[in-house]
Amino acid sequence: MRVFLEQVINGLTIGSFYALIALGYSMVYGILKLINFAHGDFFTLGSYLGYTFLVFGSAALTSRLGIWGGMVLVTAASALCVALVGIGVERAAYRPIYPAGRLPAVVSALGASIFLQNAVMVLWGPRYRAYPAELIPDTALAWGGIHVSLLQLVILLVSFALMGALYVIIQRTLFGAAVRATALDRDTASLMGINFNKVILFIFTLGPALGAVTGVMVGLYYRQISFTMGWNYGLKAFTATILGGIGNLPGAMFGGLILGLLEMLGGAYISAAWKDVFVFLILILVLIFRPTGLFGEKTAEKV
Amino acid sequence: MTRLPTLFRKIPLPPRAGFLPAAAGLFILYPFLAGDYLIDIAFFFGIYALLGLSLNIVLGEVGLFDLGHAGFYAIGAYTTAILNTQLGVPTLLLLPVSAAAAALFAFLVCSPIIHLRGDYLCVVTIGTGEIIRLALINNPFELTGGPNGVFGVDFPGIGDFFVIDSSIKFYFFVWLVVALSAAGLLRLQRSRIGRAWNYIREDETAAAAAGIDVRSYKLLAFVLGAGLAGAAGNIYAAKLMCVSPESFTFWESCLMFCIVLIGGMGSVPGVLVGAAFVSLFPEIFRPFAMYRMLVFGTVMILMMMFRPGGAWPRRRFTPAPDELSGGSRRNDE
Amino acid sequence: MKKAVLFVAVTALMLTGLPRTAQAADPVVIGLQGPITGPWAYEGEMARRSCEIAAELINKKGGILGGRKVEVRVVDDAGEPKTGALAAQKLVGQKDVAAAVATYGSSISETASTIYEKFKKVNIGYGVTAVRLTQRGFKYFFRTCGRDDSQGAFFAKEVPSRFNARRIAIMHDNTAFGKGLAEDTRKALQDLAGAARVEVVFYDAVTPGEKDFRVILTKLREARPDVWYYTGYYAEAALLVSQARSIGVTCPFVGGNAAINDEFVKIAGIEIAKGCYMTNEPLPSDLPYPEAREFLDAYRAKFGEIPSSPWPIYAADALNIIAHSIDKTGSTRAEVLADYLRDTVNGVPGITGPIGFTPQGDREGVPFYLYVVDASGRITVAK
Helix, strand or coil, rough: CCCHHHHHHHHHHHHHHHHHHHHHHHHHHHHCCCCCCCCCHHHHHHHHHHHHHHHHHHHHHHHHHHHCCCCCCCHHHHHHHHHHHHHHHHHHHHHHHHHHHHHHHHHHHHHHHHHHHHHHHHHHHCCEECCCCCHCCCCCECCCEEEHHHHHHHHHHHHHHHHHHHHHHHHHHHHHHHHHHHHHHHHHHCCCCCCHHHHHHHHHHHHHHHHHHHHHHHHHCCCCCCCHHHHHHHHHHHHHHHHHHCCCCCHHHHHHHHHHHHHHHHHHHCCCHHHHHHHHHHHHHHHHHCCCCCCCCCCCCCC | CCCHHHHHCCCCCCHHHHHHHHHHHHHHHHHHCCCCCHHHHHHHHHHHHHHHHHHHHHHHHHHCCCCCCCHHHHHHHHHHHHHHHHHHHCCCCCCHHHHHHHHHHHHHHHHHCHHHHHHHHHHHHHHHHHHEEEEEEHHHHCCCCHHHHCCCCCCCEEEEEEEECCHHHHHHHHHHHHHHHHHHHHHHHHHHHHHHHHHHCHHHHHHHCCCCCHHHHHHHHHHHHHHHHHHHHHHHHHHEEEEEEHHHHHHHHHHHEEEEEECCCCCCCHHHHHHHHHHHHHCCCCCHHHHHHHHHHHHHHHHHCCCCCCCCCCCHHHHCHHHHHHHECCCCC | CCHHHHHHHHHHHHHHHCCCCCCCCCEEEEEEEEECCCCCCHHHHHHHHHHHHHHHHHHCCCECCCCCCCEEEEEEEECCHHHHHHHHHHHHHCCCEEEECEEEHHHHHHHHHHHHCCCCCCCCCCCCHHHHHHHHCCCCCCEEECCCHHHHHCCCCCHHHHHHHCCCEEEEECHHHHHHHHHEEEEEEHHHHHHHCCEECCCCCCCCCCCCCHHHHHHHHHHCCCCEECCCCCCHHHHHHHHHHHHCCCCEEEEEEEEEHHHHHHHHHHHHHHCCEECCCCCCCCCCCCCHHHHHHHHHHHCCCCCCCHHHHHHHHHHHHHHHHHHHHHCCCCHHHHHHHHHHEEEEEECCCEEEEECCCCCCCCCCCCEECCCCCCCCCCC
């Protein structure tokens, strides 16, 4: 039983990373119907920027703010930079393509993804980078035999807090209502006076910023980063988005968590080598029986 | 337009095709002028053309969002490799067999999911492609050779006197298959099936209301597309003499997707242009070393910006831009 | 008509890539095929750097064949068989390339070496450990690295007895190299009989590129192994060991020869890394040969660090032995070089030890040692 609990915590940790990245995907997807392949690369970029800030600012940070303070500052700085990059990518690669339809946008997104991924490789080199161990707290805890680390707990808390905050913003605030309305029907929303450009600004700063924060957390947690890591995380996050239902932000969150737990189940009780097969099979089965995702989608039906 | 013999008159040539005889001549002369390295590049151009044509059926004609097409390609390649190395079945004979195997697989796998809409279908196809690739790596029943793959595939041939074993012969072989496929697909475009496909792509609900069996036509598209991809897999396996899972990743599916989009959805000559871009570009830009992928990505974005209909769009399918966006601004595609 | 002109222009442009004939004072060109881009880009980059240093050292000493310099021509195979075939095809088409150092990745080498064999060009693999590559009766294929079965046999001979282990856990990464080594090790362990019998209590694979292995590691912990062997690369190895220790896996960790190096120690941190073992051919830093020290010093001087995996160093050795053979035979003809490499090269000092090849083209007689990371983070031979 205790082993199972430990595995559940493991699954939730992986799942919360997927969930956070899926949120960024889902926001863009719900409103623009665009599969933002570059989102995984915002995550990578955030991770690398976090690494650079941490390494070059390390002395200043830890002496003035302590280890935890340093991490917060680095995360914020990274999120800010990636948010700017996100806006840039939207202006350069997506905005000109909107009139052309969805499928050209997919190709453009793929192109942006290739560009970003290779830009990271050119700027930082193809070698793996490692977040410096001295700057990261490594206290381990053992509650009744369950091994967790303090960092793991903090990350889980922060992830859930972020998810919760985003949920509140989207579901409870006026601006969130505007975002949801635009996802439902863009034309009618602008007729209602919702400023479409503001909504775009919102999703393309918050989405990449979330991705960057996740990237830094992944860097702190696993300590090792590579320029290709965005691809896998992005693919899983996109799967989570669809699993949860298109345009359904809470759905994307739960989709991510469920995906993480499924991976855990597959890895622990079947075989780590086959776990991805297991996850995709479950996904296909779910979609066969619930064709609009686990939680259904929040869009209008064409009649 | 030159007078074509009756046999060929039924093949509808795209407009602006007056240069075809010159291009054909160049194609035939090319391998005698170039070294093996250049012939091989042209060979892989042909493979990508075949793969592009196969995905074009599903994505271009019917508008189904398929991002797992590399899986069918893999099934064709591995069927050839396994049957040839384990049971000694001749490679050339395995061309239709591999195509059939991939087609059968598509039929079995796509039947339960064919009713899924757009993006959900997309994710399921991604999943299928990944499942196939992972299964190949994990070497179930010791059949697939794991990450090393299967090696030792024989050259295709008829008996001992006609064997396709040199770069030039492979070049002609693959382009013959491409030419036949292209001809067949052009005919299909003008047929009832092609029209039904395009109708489904434009407006599925209306097509169903008009009495078209949407489900069967979609399944047919998948089966044909998979079969053609399987055939490409056979030729690929024969040329490289071995197959391994690295050649059938999600990235390959993305590349095929780009071929169809960059060339022009539903356009046979467009697919050829797209295949040329995807296969020749990385080779031409080798001197740029690690910067060449940056350029590749940028070119993709620019292509979509300036020619979203594709480099050689289908003549009938070039509506004004606001017609396209009018359909996509509502979130139900 | 416009398209036809465009097509002709592009074709003409590509045809200008055809080679011209070489002249006497031209450098001797040795090709290097490797994954400069793609998922193994970091290996490819190190291999390129290693060959660059090796060539520089040769040229500094006066070059070969009476003063001709050695030039390295790099072709990228992106770690993928199809691109590998094209890369090999490109090199064989260039008449001034004497031989090739190629390549990294057994499945890429499969196709590439077949092309080199067909067009008769000597190719020496530096990161290709699949046993079957030298079972094809090829005349022009060699390798300076070892094979999966010799490392596996060494593990079976040394490790269970040293750690008094009855329960062995084997983990790999589903790559050609990692899985090959794991399977050969498992086979070797299963061949142990009588009092030496052991049980493989855990055999599974992780996915490279992933970061979170707690799930599989918890499973490993519950299998209660006495010793744990990981046959994959240092990137995952570092993560695996850190995460394993944090959840209470206490058994000794042994890595294969790609799992432990300075990068591993850096990523895992000295606290975790110390006490980890590894099966490996002799490390360059251990070799008394001046070649090793010279090479590493030059590499460190130019790039600030030494290569973090064994394969780039095999690449440098491959380049060196090709240059040596060209110099000694006075010829760049493939048949002459192949015969010389196979029959005459024996005990030629190299960075990784004395170089010699078996009749099948394998690296001859490379011993294995058990290494350990000591308390200061250095990797030394385990006593």
